[in-house]
Amino acid sequence: MDKNNIIQNVDACIDCKTCMEYCDTFMVSNDVLKSPNGRLKIAEKIFTNKEISEEEIIGLYTCTLCALCDLVCQQNILISEIIHSSKMELVEQNKAPLPIHKKIIKDIMEKDNSVNGNPDERLDWLPEEYRDEEVYENKDSDTLLFLGCMSSFRVKESASAAYKILKECNYDFKIFKSEPCCGEYIYSAGNLDLSKKVFQTNLELFKSNGIKNLIVTCGGCLYAFDKVYPLYLKDYDINVRHIIDIIYELENKKKIDLTPLNKSVTYHDPCRLGRKFKSGPLYTEPRALLRKCGIEVKELAEDHNDCPCCGAGSGIRGVDSSISIKIGKKIFEKTQTKEITSSCPLCIFNFRYVNYKTQSEKEIKYVTDYVLESIKK
Ligand code: SF4
Ligand code: SF4
Structure with missing residues (x-):
């Protein structure tokens, strides 16, 4: 969206405040600067070259870019896109990102991950029984299981379960010994120039390793590789699929045998698998797979x-x-079950953090944990 378009869109806002009722960052903070409506006003100031305060910059950077407000806006304003464009404009004006983003971006460039993980520990998730036989890049396969920062370092069982299930089914794929960050963090922080460089470098890495297909575990990686890379890279022709989509297909082809776990679990839809894709399969497949594991969803x-x-x-x-x-x-309070699951390791990581901080007694598992458990049974 160009500058004039953004200003026109912001001007179209009728201040009905409908969006505010749906925005969780506003609901939990009660701070107008952290609402969709308030953020549009900040965007207008940025694009008309008015001074903005540190609080207003924080207002923009506390948006999760969940895009829920876009669905309810009475004027069909693409609010989250305008918020993201505003961050990019702020970076252009040298007023952003915030120091914490700069630190994480520095880590990404130095350590190839956004979670300050030790690069030497990147493959700690790799199951012991496969370590000797794994040949990484040297395997002759055009499909890469791309684990991403969260699965590799913070929700390691999501990486090992994905790997084990694919191996169990004799699926043809390889992994990299050293994997780059997809760059979604840099992009959503508004640093477009650097993110474009990361996208280009990653594409060259994939091409030089003969990669035509990516399998990802993370909603952020899926969104980046499938929706964002094609916007900025000419000749981008990588086919990207989420691990749940692959496992769902394998189960339909009777490559895996699932036995009932007999439990009830609440499923949480990650924004970057749901609203960002506006597609049915990423809503229906994880639920169907859980049901096939004998789980009441x-x-x-x-x-x-x-x-x-x-x-x-x-x-x-x-x-x-x-x-x-x-x-x-707030999400925990709306769940009727002890166990919560999701198809994005970032959601899992945050829910576990919330569980710890609020001393809740939830059990938080990535979807493939159930599949693996169901196969083992
Ligand atoms: S994208 Fe999500 S967090 Fe950001 S303003 Fe809209 S509803 Fe709020
Ligand atoms: S719903 Fe749309 S029109 Fe209404 S206040 Fe929010 S941005 Fe403005």
């Missing part, structure tokens, strides 16, 4: 397209983790 009060963000999107935890905790706690 419970829903949140708002689900599918209306599901709230887990509270961790777009680097908000580094800016104000209290908002992430409050949003996660």
Whole structure:
């Protein structure tokens, strides 16, 4: 969206405040600067070259870019896109990102991950029984299982379960010994120039390793590789699929045998698998797979397209983790089950953090944990 378009869109706002009722960062903070409506006003100031305060910059950077407000806006304003464009404009004007983003971006460039993980520990998730036989890049396969920062370092069992299930099915794939960050963090922080460089470098890495297909475990990686890379890279022709989509297909082809676990679990839809894709399969497949594992799938009060963000999107935890905790706690309060699951390791990571901080007694598992458990049985 160009500058004139953004200003026109912001001017179209009729101040009905409908969007505010759906925005969790506003609901838990009660701060207008952290509402969709308030953020549009900040955007207008940025694009008309008015002074903006530190609080207003924080207002923008506490948006999770969940895109829930876009669905309810009475004027069909693409609010989250305008918020993201505003961050990019702020970076152009040298007023952003915030120091915490600069630190994490520095880590990404130096350590190839956004979670300050030790690069030497990147493969700690790799199951012991496969270590001797794994040949990494040297395997002759055009499909890469790309684990991403969260699965590799913070929710390691999501990486090992994905790997084990694919191996169990004799699926043809390889992994990299050393994996780059997809760059979504840099992009959502508004640093477009650097993110474009990262996208280009990653594409060259994939091409030089003969990669035509990516399998990802993370909603952020899926969104980046499938939706964002094609916007900025000519000749981008990588086919990207989420691990749940692959496992669902394998199960339909009877490559895996699932036995019932007999439990009830609440499923949470990650924003970057749901609203960002506006597609049915990423809503239906994880639920269908869980049911095939003998699980009664419970829903949140708002689900599918209306599901709230887990509270961790777009680097908000580094800016104000209290908002992430409050949003996660609200979700916990709406669940009827002890166990909560999701198909994004960032959601899992944040829910576990909320669980710890609020001393809740939830059990938080990535979807593939159930699949693996069901196969083992
Ligand atoms: S994208 Fe989400 S967090 Fe950001 S303003 Fe809209 S509803 Fe609020
Ligand atoms: S719903 Fe749309 S028109 Fe109404 S206040 Fe929010 S941005 Fe403005």
